[in-house]
Amino acid sequence: MRASVDNRATTDTVTSAALPAARVARPSIIALVGNPNTGKSSLFNTLTGFRRHVANYPGVTVDIGSGPVRGTRLPMELLDLPGSYSLAALSPDETLVSDLLGGRFEGHRPPDAILAIVDATNLPRNLYLVSQLADIGLPMVVAVNMIDVARARGIAVDCELLSRRLGVPAVPVIATQQSCAAPVVAALERVLAERPAAARVPLPDALEQEVADLARCAGPPLNRAEALRLLVDCGGGAEQRYLERGGSAQELARIRARLAAAGIDVLRSEVRARYRWIHALLEGVITRPATPVINWSRRIDRVLTHKLGGGVCLLLVLFVVFELLFRGAEICMRAIEQGLGVSAVWAARILPPGALRSLVTDGLIAGVGGVLTFVPQIVILFALLAVLEDCGYMARVAHMNDRLMRGLGLSGRAFIPLLSSFACAVPAIMGTRTIADRRERFTTILLAPFMSCSARLPVYVLMISAFVPDQRYLGGWVTLHGLVMLAMYLIGPTVALPVAWLLRKTAFAGPTGGFLLELPSYKLPRLRAIWQRMYFAAHAFVVRAGTIILLVNLIVWTLGYFPRSAAVRESVERQARAADWDEQRLERELAGAYVRASYLARVGKFIEPLVRPIGWDWRIGTAVIASFPAREVVVATLGTIYNLGDAGTQPSDSLRAALRQARWPDSGAPVFTVPVALSLMVFYALCAQCASTLVMIGRETRSWLWPVVSFAGMTTIAYFAAWGVAAAGRALGL
């Protein structure tokens, strides 16, 4: 605790770059920087041994991933930064990188050194960023990754020559292999101690002169990278900061005018100068084969992005994903349901009848257990999306859908977060940081919750398996269950279309931000990366089931169990004597009477007029309200409410059976008809019942307006859609 307070004090007063890191006890901060798709995460995992303090989920600050480097003499903390092509940032992700490197990232002290990672198969473009990093003036190590892939393509890289010309160590690595860690760590230790200066790109004389003048002139101290950005950043963040810190507006204007008069376009001069330098630098460093090796990636793309075949393949991939999901769901759900039934019977046997037994069987096992049933599906979905992303197909998906998204005023980039929203909107909303244009990004953020996330799956699976007839068509290949499931997954995107159009015409009106995307070579997905994604997804979900869902469940159980008034018992017992009920009948009637008189019933009946038009009873209404923090709670809540109204002596073997048995008290007609089941599914497909998503929208838009708009808008749409579906279903006589 003390140490961390001290740290903060030093950071505020001295820039850490000026401190000899070896002599202070705190770890040196190493920023891991590089272009997208260069293997940053792999190198991070190799150097830290997967000890990433990751915070991808709400309640914890969304932060930069970091972890301690293993096997060092000096303590080092490695920061895993998002991929970036240039310090002239376009997207929020790139802004984060340039802010952090410039020591402008709130809550983070500036790094002590840079570990730049480059792709050996694509050195010129990767070295562009490295040449900009050199201008910052921090100690630097260049990790030349994918040296094995380069070799397979017949490309040889002379890292020793590269080191000599760059002035900083260039270490050949295969980021996924543990053996590459030691040389990188040794190089980092050396540059932290010796601080060798990296070679700098010479700019055209006139520009060089002005950059030096600007860096020297009165005002805040600037490094070369900052001075260059400042020259081109008219009215942007760099200029604002410069002026705030006492820079001279007149001086800046004068320099810019001089450059314009000399006919120097700073942006273009910088790019040309850097590439000229890079091509000279790489002379003799890279040796290419006389005849290019077969490009498998190109061959795969001939099929996967083909004019006709590409679309067909995409639909096929999506179909397989959903098919695997639903098949996997069925098997796992049956197995876990049986396990839960057994444990409920067992708990009922050892616990005496009364509040405790009801709490355990109806509250705990039926509630939380019912939610845990869905862990397998969530894991399957995250795994499949991770495979698609890791092998490089996701970028093609964005490429193929750009034209489509453009019709909505968005770009292909928006397609990836929207697709991953089918797993969970929370990481998807974070994923929009790669979208440069603010209006497009905000539109994408507000659309993400419309996609059917894995938390809706429990509701669909429950309703479909309980109320949709098991019909098969085309020789058993197509099932009605599958079709209804598909329809549920299509509702969100369908409603999202007009919503997107509306948002881009009103709140986020303006031109599109354009589209530019690298299409990385296909590669085999790395099992470890996929495993990591699956683990985080399952972990986050189980933690939620264990905390929010358990808490909500206990509240719902308490409200549904109490007050057990003596008056209710007496009145039922009087009826029993009059009608001569047997013991079992008495128990069942008594349990039902208790629930109808409970606090929960009072809340539910209060809101019943609101949900009655859809055809819902107070119990459904209550479950919907109780599931505000998280959609999947509704399944558990329904379980608790309906089990409480059960005979009480024997735990219901399945929630599906309990729902099928539910009756309206006045008419005796079943509560859950097909229209009611469908309307409940549609409601959950479209509502914004997820506190985590709303918090994330607030965080990423930096405003409380958008989560409120999102919640109010989606709830309204969901309510009327549910009402419409129920009315249509009844009219059709379902």
Add this chain to the structure above:
Amino acid sequence: MSLLDVPPSRPVRVTAIRGTGPLTHRLMEMGLIEGAVVEVLGRAPLGDPLHVRLGDYELSLRGDEAQFIDVAAT
């Protein structure tokens, strides 16, 4: 001739970049400058964007940007 008019699988050399704006600048930063060799590999199923090879890697860019990139046969 602009990059938009180039038939697939014929490498061309960039002669001028007439575009302005952040995306054109970014394209230049990613190596699409005068003298660079570009090859159009194909188009997305709906006709746009273009799939191009630029040096050692592949890129997807819209006709909006491609029309302002002048090229000549290598």
